[in-house]
Amino acid sequence: MKAQKTALTQGFIRCHDCGCLSKQAGKNRLCRLCGGRLHPRLPNSFQRTAALLLSAFCLYIPANIFPIMTITSLGVGEPHTIIGGIMALINGNMVPIALLVLVASILVPLLKLLGISLLLLNIHYRWQGRAKKWTILYRIIAFVGRWSMLDIFMISILVSLVDMGGVAQVIAGPAATAFAAVVVLTMFAAKNFDPRLLWDNQR
Amino acid sequence: MNQTNFTACPECDLLLKPGAPVVGDKAHCPRCGYLLQRPRKQSIERTFALSIAGLILIFPANLMPLVGIKMLGNTKDGTLWSGVVALFEEHLWGVAILVFLSSIIFPLLNIILSLLISAHLYFNKPNPYLAHWMRWLQHLDEWAMLEVYMLGIIVACVKLSATSELKFGFGLYAFVALLIVTGMLTSSLDKVLFWRQIGQLRK
Numbered sequence: 001m002k003a004q005k006t007a008l009t010q011g012f013i014r015c016h017d018c019g020c021l022s023k024q025a026g027k028n029r030l031c032r033l034c035g036g037r038l039h040p041r042l043p044n045s046f047q048r049t050a051a052l053l054l055s056a057f058c059l060y061i062p063a064n065i066f067p068i069m070t071i072t073s074l075g076v077g078e079p080h081t082i083i084g085g086i087m088a089l090i091n092g093n094m095v096p097i098a099l100l101v102l103v104a105s106i107l108v109p110l111l112k113l114l115g116i117s118l119l120l121l122n123i124h125y126r127w128q129g130r131a132k133k134w135t136i137l138y139r140i141i142a143f144v145g146r147w148s149m150l151d152i153f154m155i156s157i158l159v160s161l162v163d164m165g166g167v168a169q170v171i172a173g174p175a176a177t178a179f180a181a182v183v184v185l186t187m188f189a190a191k192n193f194d195p196r197l198l199w200d201n202q203r
Numbered sequence: 204m205n206q207t208n209f210t211a212c213p214e215c216d217l218l219l220k221p222g223a224p225v226v227g228d229k230a231h232c233p234r235c236g237y238l239l240q241r242p243r244k245q246s247i248e249r250t251f252a253l254s255i256a257g258l259i260l261i262f263p264a265n266l267m268p269l270v271g272i273k274m275l276g277n278t279k280d281g282t283l284w285s286g287v288v289a290l291f292e293e294h295l296w297g298v299a300i301l302v303f304l305s306s307i308i309f310p311l312l313n314i315i316l317s318l319l320i321s322a323h324l325y326f327n328k329p330n331p332y333l334a335h336w337m338r339w340l341q342h343l344d345e346w347a348m349l350e351v352y353m354l355g356i357i358v359a360c361v362k363l364s365a366t367s368e369l370k371f372g373f374g375l376y377a378f379v380a381l382l383i384v385t386g387m388l389t390s391s392l393d394k395v396l397f398w399r400q401i402g403q404l405r406k
Contacts, residue, residue: 004217004218004234005217005218006211006215006216006217006218007209007211007216007217007218008216010218012209012211012218014210014211014213014216016213017334017337017338017341018334018337018338018398018401018402019210019211019213019394019395019398020398020402021209021210021211033334033398033401033402033405034334034337034338034398034401034402035334035335036334036338089362092365094361094362097357097358097361097362100354100358101358104354131215131235132234132235132236135214135215135235135236135237136236138214139214145345146345146346146348146351147351147354149305149348149351149352149355150351150354150355150358151355152298152301152302152355153286153302153306153348153351153352153354153355153356154355154356154358154359154362155290155298156286156287156289156290156298156299156302156355157269157270157281157286157355157356157359158359158362158363159286159289159290159293160279160281160285160286160288160289161270161271161272161279161281161359161363162272162274162279162363163279163289164274164275164277164279167274167275167277168274168275168366171293172290172293172295172298176295176298177295177297177298180297180298180301181297184301187345191345195214195215195235196214196215196216198215199215199216199217199234199235200216
């Protein structure tokens with residue numbers, strides 16, 4: 001790949017917020033346009049992303065093994081895990097919706113966890129080439145992140161609507177907190193990841 | 204080299220000569236393909252108008268029932284707020300706060316900030332907080348998840364439709380309208396133009 005001039009190698013810092021370029025100078029400079037703090041790259045991007053990612057990995061386990069909600073009908077409780085909920089939808093002949101939930105609550109979190117891990121490995125081992133493809137992976141991860149909240153919102157609606165005492169009730173389970181935490185942590189991890197690091201490594 | 208003659212790509216840091224894209228054009232980074240700018244027709248005016256519309260719609264969308272169910276003779280209406288309360292009552296504070304923030308507070312803040320910024324730019328009134336507001340708006344943007352909530356409503360309705368009778372409240376129509384307005388608001392807001400205008404007002 002032919003070397004191209006980046007702002008950093010030419011002695012400029014791009015403000016993260018307003019995009020204005022400033023001449024590189026000492027520490028803690030402020031952007032002259034918006035007053036934001038200037039950093040050549042997001043500070044401690046690798047470490048922060050890795051820390052958030054590890055926490056998300058840990059919480060991904062309880063999110064999947066504990067019940068995310070319990071559906072009680074006529075006094076009989078039936079706990080559902082995330083996968084159990086999808087199975088229930090398939091058994092109820094609601095395959096399109098089951099696919100939607102499968103994508104939003106299983107595939108997307110997995111894609112994010114594995115994708116961010118690969119991006120971090122890429123930076124750590126300075127993999128050469130195809131930086132554009134990696135940037136596209138980053139963009140996909142950043143874009144799909146919020147859609148995993150689907151399950152959480154669905155539970156919040158079900159819990160408030162289906163509340164008929166012993167007759168029929170939906171109770172949210174402990175996995176809901178873990179799952180919500182996974183979504184938020186991976187969103188923060190993606191936000192802290194600086195895609196420019198992918199390009200800095202290219203020789 | 205004059206500082207203002209160049210810009211840099213936010214995702215690969217390539218030093219670029221700023222083009223002057225016209226309405227209908229899309230300016231992409233030549234190296235990583237990042238969408239640098241997509242000028243919109245009357246960006247400031249439209250943002251101003253749409254944020255007023257959003258501010259009006261957010262009240263019925265929040266206060267009126269979205270969906271109601273009729274189950275075994277009982278009826279129950281659900282609003283955005285009742286979902287939060289139900290989660291809170293089941294001691295899932297973390298999830299309740301997350302749902303509260305991403306479905307009520309952040310969309311509201313987004314609209315208020317867009318309104319404040321576009322009003323100041325429209326009337327050419329300088330304000331020392333403009334840059335702060337703009338920065339907050341950029342950070343909050345991805346945490347307002349109305350469209351994900353909409354998907355959650357759809358999935359919950361499909362799940363409930365098997366066992367109970369559903370009725371859609373006026374709030375749902377307001378919610379869909381709000382969704383469309385906020386979507387248009389995000390796409391009409393040209394960040395590059397907004398920052399440039401904020402910079403000019405400062406001088």
